Amino acid sequence: MKQLSSLERAVEYIEEHLNENIGLSDVSRETGYSYYHMTRLFSTVLGESVGRYINRRRLYNASEKLIHSDRRITDIAFDSGFESAEAFSRAFKNVFGSSPADYRKAGLDLVVNAKREMAPEDVSHIANNISRSPEIVWLEEIKIAGIRGMTSISDNRLPGLWKQFRSLHTEFFGTERTGYSVCETQQAVYTEDGDVLFSVMLGCPADNVEELPPMLSGKTLSSGRYAVFTHRGTLANLFKTYKYIFGTWLSAAEEELDDREDFEVYEREVTAFDDPDNEVKIYIPIK
Structure with missing residues (x-):
């Protein structure tokens, strides 16, 4: 029997308990992965939070009932885990672009994909721009x-944070060129619409992080084993590298994630977001 990856186990568990009141904690407990790593897996590979995925799958099941049954919309709303027909209608319109009543009337049968099909450029990136082992x-x-800032799945604020960091770089770090980017997923905040806000730390090596100027923050990255990948080329494709790491490498590797933060290391200055000569080391914590 094929051994399921952690992400496949998570999705299977969600599908089996879709009509129950489940959330990220339940999925994490079932798969044996921490809250932190399950957040990273879902946001990186599927591009959305666990909560938004569950909500979207429930809405898709509801859309099938609207088309293929004559049940009342209110009953379908309650069966889909919504507290009211109004809340169901708002969520449904947000995903499908029409109200449940209009959807049923038009006889639409839309498909919401859980994961988009891999495009040729994704394959090229994996083949040519990532150290796969x-x-x-x-x-x-x-x-x-x-410095610390916030970014999210739907609104990437990292370019602005890097610009802010570079404006402080010379004053506080002199000629130091090694930069760190840490996604502090353990401090993630889940919004009402199912998005995830991540805390991000951008910095340089420091001897002392206890006595810093007010505009700077300090952080200590934990010791331990790490799997180190190299990403080359435009930073716009970093998400593809993470998709490969968490979606492909991890499922086949004889390694287990450790509950520490992953981070990026920039050993030379980034002069442009799309510079083909960019090179980033990605450190994934393993046991």
């Missing part, structure tokens, strides 16, 4: 100083 290393703890 990572280097396994042990790191002692690393202290960094820098």
